[in-house]
Amino acid sequence: MSSSFGRIFRISTFGESHCPAVGVVVDGVPPRMSLTEADIQLQLDRRRPGGNKLGTERDEADQVKILSGVENGLTLGTPIGMMVNNKDQRPGDYGSMSQIPRPSHADYTYQMKYGIHASSGGGRSSARETIGRVAAGAIAEKYLLQEYGIEIVAWVSSVGDHDSTAVDMETITRAQVDANEIRCPDPQAAAKMVAEITASREAKDSVGGVVSCVCRNLPAGLGEPVFDRLEAKLAHAMLSLPATKGFEIGSGFAGARMHGSAHNDPFVKKGDRLGTTTNYSGGVQGGISNGESVYFRIAFKPPATIGQAQQTVDYAGTETTLEAKGRHDPCVVPRAVPIVETMTALVLADLVMLQKIRG
Amino acid sequence: MSSSFGRIFRISTFGESHCPAVGVVVDGVPPRMSLTEADIQLQLDRRRPGGNKLGTERDEADQVKILSGVENGLTLGTPIGMMVNNKDQRPGDYGSMSQIPRPSHADYTYQMKYGIHASSGGGRSSARETIGRVAAGAIAEKYLLQEYGIEIVAWVSSVGDHDSTAVDMETITRAQVDANEIRCPDPQAAAKMVAEITASREAKDSVGGVVSCVCRNLPAGLGEPVFDRLEAKLAHAMLSLPATKGFEIGSGFAGARMHGSAHNDPFVKKGDRLGTTTNYSGGVQGGISNGESVYFRIAFKPPATIGQAQQTVDYAGTETTLEAKGRHDPCVVPRAVPIVETMTALVLADLVMLQKIRG
Amino acid sequence: MSSSFGRIFRISTFGESHCPAVGVVVDGVPPRMSLTEADIQLQLDRRRPGGNKLGTERDEADQVKILSGVENGLTLGTPIGMMVNNKDQRPGDYGSMSQIPRPSHADYTYQMKYGIHASSGGGRSSARETIGRVAAGAIAEKYLLQEYGIEIVAWVSSVGDHDSTAVDMETITRAQVDANEIRCPDPQAAAKMVAEITASREAKDSVGGVVSCVCRNLPAGLGEPVFDRLEAKLAHAMLSLPATKGFEIGSGFAGARMHGSAHNDPFVKKGDRLGTTTNYSGGVQGGISNGESVYFRIAFKPPATIGQAQQTVDYAGTETTLEAKGRHDPCVVPRAVPIVETMTALVLADLVMLQKIRG
Amino acid sequence: MSSSFGRIFRISTFGESHCPAVGVVVDGVPPRMSLTEADIQLQLDRRRPGGNKLGTERDEADQVKILSGVENGLTLGTPIGMMVNNKDQRPGDYGSMSQIPRPSHADYTYQMKYGIHASSGGGRSSARETIGRVAAGAIAEKYLLQEYGIEIVAWVSSVGDHDSTAVDMETITRAQVDANEIRCPDPQAAAKMVAEITASREAKDSVGGVVSCVCRNLPAGLGEPVFDRLEAKLAHAMLSLPATKGFEIGSGFAGARMHGSAHNDPFVKKGDRLGTTTNYSGGVQGGISNGESVYFRIAFKPPATIGQAQQTVDYAGTETTLEAKGRHDPCVVPRAVPIVETMTALVLADLVMLQKIRG
Secondary structure (H helix, E strand, C coil): CECEECCCCEEEEECCCCCCEEEEEEECCCCCCECCHHHHHHHHHHHCCCCCCCCCCCCCCCCCEECCCEECCEECCCCEEEEEECCCCCCHHHHHHCCCCCCCCCHHHHHHHHCCCECCECHHHCHHHHHHHHHHHHHHHHHHHHHHCCEEEEEEEEECCEECCCCCCCCCCHHHHCCCCCCCCCHHHHHHHHHHHHHHHHCCCCECEEEEEEEECCCCCCCECECECHHHHHHHHHHCCCCEEEEEECCHHHHCCCEHHHHCCCEEEECCEEEECCCCCCCEECCEECCCCEEEEEEECCCCCCCCCEEEECCCCCEEEECCCCCCCCCCHHHHHHHHHHHHHHHHHHHHHHHHCCC | CECEECCCCEEEEECCCCCCEEEEEEECCCCCCECCHHHHHHHHHHHCCCCCCCCCCCCCCCCCEECCCEECCEECCCCEEEEEECCCCCCHHHHHHCCCCCCCCCHHHHHHHHCCCECCECHHHCHHHHHHHHHHHHHHHHHHHHHHCCEEEEEEEEECCEECCCCCCCCCCHHHHCCCCCCCCCHHHHHHHHHHHHHHHHCCCCECEEEEEEEECCCCCCCECECECHHHHHHHHHHCCCCEEEEEECCHHHHCCCEHHHHCCCEEEECCEEEECCCCCCCEECCEECCCCEEEEEEECCCCCCCCCEEEECCCCCEEEECCCCCCCCCCHHHHHHHHHHHHHHHHHHHHHHHHCCC | CECEECCCCEEEEECCCCCCEEEEEEECCCCCCECCHHHHHHHHHHHCCCCCCCCCCCCCCCCCEECCCEECCEECCCCEEEEEECCCCCCHHHHHHCCCCCCCCCHHHHHHHHCCCECCECHHHCHHHHHHHHHHHHHHHHHHHHHHCCEEEEEEEEECCEECCCCCCCCCCHHHHCCCCCCCCCHHHHHHHHHHHHHHHHCCCCECEEEEEEEECCCCCCCECECECHHHHHHHHHHCCCCEEEEEECCHHHHCCCEHHHHCCCEEEECCEEEECCCCCCCEECCEECCCCEEEEEEECCCCCCCCCEEEECCCCCEEEECCCCCCCCCCHHHHHHHHHHHHHHHHHHHHHHHHCCC | CECEECCCCEEEEECCCCCCEEEEEEECCCCCCECCHHHHHHHHHHHCCCCCCCCCCCCCCCCCEECCCEECCEECCCCEEEEEECCCCCCHHHHHHCCCCCCCCCHHHHHHHHCCCECCECHHHCHHHHHHHHHHHHHHHHHHHHHHCCEEEEEEEEECCEECCCCCCCCCCHHHHCCCCCCCCCHHHHHHHHHHHHHHHHCCCCECEEEEEEEECCCCCCCECECECHHHHHHHHHHCCCCEEEEEECCHHHHCCCEHHHHCCCEEEECCEEEECCCCCCCEECCEECCCCEEEEEEECCCCCCCCCEEEECCCCCEEEECCCCCCCCCCHHHHHHHHHHHHHHHHHHHHHHHHCCC
């Protein structure tokens, strides 16, 4: 009973893998914004499996339909309902697995929570749930860019043990990120990541990775002390995504090994504002943006569904072997890139609007 | 405008460093629980500076007073107001710093957000704000232990580059954690951590660290898909604490380097429930507890206030040097231990109550 | 930005008169409830114009489609998305009125609030917005009846100056209410009401009325002190409906003229519980249900859209005359009956679930 | 578990009749407002029993103490904690009634809800709970007056069967209201009301009444469609007050008897805005303020606690007679006047801030 996110720019998503449709209601969209389905479709296409050779083969066109809140290409300030039809509503592929909870998947926990689970297993833990988020995030992004020039760019910074070299966070663009299928702007690392994923698929295995994200041109003052600090909302948003295991902002866990004399970001004058010479803080101090770029990283575990035979038990506790059928995505991070951008945009749109109250 | 946390077990905190009092209103406490100020005081004493030789010298007795919601030692089910007086209400020590925003502190961002800041600087970013949380958390902990046998234990797992060896998460107790002043249950690592903090203080510097936490005896089924997944709420809670830079659950960032075949936790029968043979998931799958222990780690940066001279600028942008006066805590992690337990208890109490609706 | 209602059983509606669809996302529906579109359609048909000879002629089939949250006829505990297509998406009929805000309608205030308004005028103030509510309310009603035997029945108790005689609130049924088109269970009053509405239509005028509602078999203990008292939530719910001007519970405004010695409801033993001999309280004391029937009344103003010529001004302030074209509903109360039941069910489902936390 | 009210300007109250203190935490107060305890005390004094000859004799100084959020007479934008000590913490007067639930009081329902009740009976249903609200409302009022010139004035418009003649809502002031102890600006009606209350007291009885309220200088555009329409929030706020049985805005229940041709408020040009020639709407259309004065009325039942002997039963169901001891307020409406103003201010402050987001 927590399918809503945000206080002012507030979304409510619905839909499982095999029901008629997935979608979202977005409340709090500013009136008089130009908005069309094409604005939404862009990020939906980036998250789509098959928009990426490395993902699953299952083709889902995922065409969004705007149901309300827009007239003559302008938002009315009223809720925007959006939906995407599910093409394959037959949960057939999953039938054989219905008596065996997949290890590290959500089948078992959904059953324990609800006393029932969707035939496809983990119900709302399906990646298709994120379609509603991405549709809503596209509106948030457009608003942030248009009103504040805020830019959000995410990329793959590691797959398995293969790390990209540092990127220039002040200049990296989505075009650069999308230049290869793995969405890693370091071509040499990208090649190794692709090889790693290919090998994992061939081994009927999966592999984890890390997505990094930067937000530029944020005004100082965003973040609501004390419980809705900017980093707290970002952490909440990111850990609400399937398969996430960690979040760090600025110096992150490496910062916990540093001394204050090295970690502190000295102030300097930057034009008509104060800025900092370093940015270990990740653009946030005391939970409030300071005008520097905000950057953070999210750890994604290897997908739980693998083709290899796994020793486990069924719901009754009887030992058995499970081999997932069909094609499954061996690594989620390339597709996670637009979803991370989405959740970032949703957090920022909400905080920008809350700060307007003090304007 | 976000000083409340929780949906059902809901707290609202108030207070800065130098106002008359800090405190909290706790709504949603179950009726007919036995509760006295002594129940609250225990964790308040653990978080108190001076309850720990390594912390600041400033002595604050921090005696809690229950203002409402309890009669004859029993909760009424109505809001429990609690307060702790601030002893030193004169913001004198901070006067010299009022024109210079301290690097990596919240002075500047509070000024940018509110157009005003408390004389002590970052207002609500003060560690004293956590008193209200800890008072509320003590009630949550008592409820969880009493009703479900849920145990929450946090400890210091690193200071600077000094890591503790792995602890046995299934057995570690608070008594073991409190056996030394650094709250690290590995005595050899603890000695190095103490030396590190002492050296940092002598160098007028500070140092970061990591706090680990385990929750035992959680029933399966806690966590509200999709936005209030258990790990999302924990991440939100932890990153709402001052000085935090990262959160990871289960395998965390290390898990992002693994393959699914190694990372998946196979199911086995454990008594009358299913359990797992490994626990890379950290006790949570699809955002819902699975009945195994939940464990996670939080990165704390080195405190921003240091005695060393720092090159920086004042609010007007003029270059200057800043040396913090007085005594300041060179490392927050020992005191953070009960605060991490507090935020964990607040998250769990809320999720336990939400799940009761489905009972 | 307030298109959601409820804390646990929580709905989010979307849609205007002339967009592609109206609908709702319902979060917090209990899992394992049997649910089909037929369960929903029943109340949608009762609210439909044309399901009632006295209403507008505009025929809208209003067939609901369940998009998510239900599989094999059982709820999954996940959000239930529902939609109803708008047949006529051309806002043609309203074109002539676009420069003139209709008196006592929402055209002007929507324009002032949002700086834009839907071509049909008051956007979300349209009666079609209530479709999403009614669809959600049908689920709430089913849950309340099934789990607690709670019955909710509303009826028309006045139209213009024509009042029904008192009905027996302990026995009245929906079948009795629906026995005539005006939904007034007093046949003689009903005849006068029909005549009044017919006369109003012929005079190109409209007329107001009152809807009464009773809830039976409520357990004692519902209502959340202090801000979500049962009557406060009901008042909120009812005044959120278009065209409402007042709410009273139990003795209501007449009770303000009474003395305590007459108004107090003495307790008596009723089986294994305490009950009261009178019920001026309307089943609620201190904001909490006491086990007696809850009853209340809602005042609806005459619809603002009338065919008569009205002297008014356009948006520029120039004097003009307005005559609404097309057919408009001269009285909303017959159609309001299922909508009042809906809002009641939404309030009660939420409060029942909140009280389960204390169970 | 609903002791909070408001989305942005959000209050959380605490306290029963006989606990150490009552109070409130106010989140969302704008920064840099001048604020002292004297600003708060004004309305607290107006609500105080004994500030009014007709009320109870029990003297409670009710001096407010600001605990946080204000420094050097200016708000910091952080939560403002406030408390008022309860003088008499001994629940002695109520001991004799502890086995008998008072008819039409909250003793029984609190017991049924929580399985426990405060020794004074209805716990949070006590009038003392409103102290926290009034303290918070004083801040809201100051903000609304200062920033928008918004004026809120309430008065007693009936006691028992004695109605005041219509007052001029565009000019009435609090000074005029406070000119007599009954707070009715019609002196002749006031005299009859005083006589009615005196007679009720002498008869050990109580009597109900109605409070009216007007808000002037509201900008157009306040109110959040569809669930937080202005009138819905006002109704919620007013029915959350103890002893309320009804709410009506503008034409109210009388409007339900009218035709649209008479009820519609024609637009005219008023300076640089549109206004209306009549105001049956009560300043609100489609749930949004239209720039005209908003006015409404609240019905209060006669207080349940009376000195007369009442036939009733005890908790065990045994017949008994109850005579309330001590002095009790025979009519709440004079004291309700500042409380109604308070709740109005809380609603408006929140809606004003929400509308700033669209500014």
